Amino acid sequence: MRTFTPNIWFAGDAEEAAELYARVLPSTRITRTDRYPTEGLLPFQEQLAGKVLTVMLSGPGCDLVHINAGPEFRPTPASSFTVTFGAADDPGAVAALDAAASALAEGGRVLMPLQQYPFSDRYTWVEDRYGVSWQLTVAFPDAPAEASIVPTLLFGGPAQDRAAEAIAEWTALLPGSEVVRTVPYPEATGPAASGAVMFAEVRLADQRVFVMDAGSAQDTTFTPAVSYQLACPDQAEIDRLWTALSTVPEAEQCGWCVDRFGVSWQIVPANMDELMERPHAFEHMMEMKKLVIDDF
Structure with a gap:
């Protein structure tokens, strides 16, 4: 289990989405499917009952967990995934990008058209039919040319210009984290102030992450539809992260919490699979806010 794993909430179509992503994203495959229990469920x-609960995909540099649930939450472009298909001069990578852009845009919408930009020779931003946002690109200049999937957070709306604050907090909080590089806005751009984060690459625990302040006005922000799971080695680490990250009491449920930037986290034991094999484990989990290992 990775320490840092993005989770995406789906309205009953997690399997369908996983099959699409495994087909069009580079080097991505479905590795596991778990089902809801048949008893101990909330109304x-x-x-x-008995239907698919989660689907896990393994991609280049990132795992994704699909949560099969209801229509309560829907993703927004504030939480997207940047997918690099390879080098700009690789015809195969370009063809794969173009095919993925077409497949993901079907039934969805194009936020930025497929074309050349100052930061990429070929790039598009699409929101697929499930509401999940994808930034598809060939390798950025001076960046690794191999395929990768990178969780990307856009700070806009109520979170505007808080990217640097979040980066400082998260990298200090999560062991093994670091700021790889930061590019500031040289001047005020839309709602972004001069010096705000135009682009940052950070490592949060064992996951590469991109972070940006929005350079154009946003009418959406983070929602629980994309959350970030943190796997902890023991109860002390669960307690430490929960105390630091949970700032919205009404959002606390079975390991989920929301931080002061509006970002959702799932703080779980690293041996979650083992704990869930205990009798009535799912029922016990649903009764908790912060997860307590001894209560499973």
């Missing part, structure tokens, strides 16, 4: 979950 709103009863129709899901």
